[in-house]
Amino acid sequence: MSEELDAIDVRILDLIQEDASLSVAEIADKVGLSSSPCWRRIKRLEEIGVVTKRVTILDRAALGLDFEVMASVKLALPNRENLEKFEAAVATWPEVVDCATVTGAVDYMIRVVTTDMHAYDGFLRDKLLGQGLVSDVQSRIVIRVAKRTTSVPLGLSQGKRR
Incomplete structure (x- = not known):
């Protein structure tokens, strides 16, 4: 599905890929929305397949x-x-x-x-x-990991369609 993401969507994605345990209220506060519209945006991001899973990262x-x-x-x-x-x-x-x-x-x-x-x-x-x-x-x-992230570099896709 082709969906345009706006700056608020990208900010929400940044927040939840950094800490998926944030509540909708916390996310809403950080992006300048009330809880209901924020929750609807998160649900839409899940429905269109941008958010596929939320996980906990363990210390191996x-x-x-x-x-x-x-x-x-x-x-x-x-x-x-x-x-x-x-x-x-x-x-x-x-x-x-x-x-x-x-x-x-x-x-x-x-x-x-x-x-x-x-x-x-x-x-x-x-x-x-x-x-x-x-x-x-x-x-x-592997002797030492110099960098490891689970975050997608969202800045590289801003303004592009999926």
Whole structure:
């Protein structure tokens, strides 16, 4: 659906992607609206598919899940059937927090989160290579994250139609 977003919509989106726990009254106050029109705008943003989900971001280190790997995955035979099988398998693996089809020498980039090197080795052997679909995996252990955000850069889309 093609919908134009105005400055108030963009401000609401900025606020809720920064802190989804804000009440409608708090958001309304920050954007200069009363609660009812603000609530209607938020509902409209949900209905048109701009807001798809609201989540809580957890501290992985506090949960003992601070071992992260970026892996490039090449399928043995990247045909439609194998791509679909691989993606269906990935969807069931909780360790994979991101999976994207990419261009170039590999078929996928995945981000894997787990407890330690031994857990990653088990994931690699039992799940990733255990499917018989993968011909090559290049794993890169994340040492330090310089930037990570869940925020969409709204300033880049202002004035554009969806």
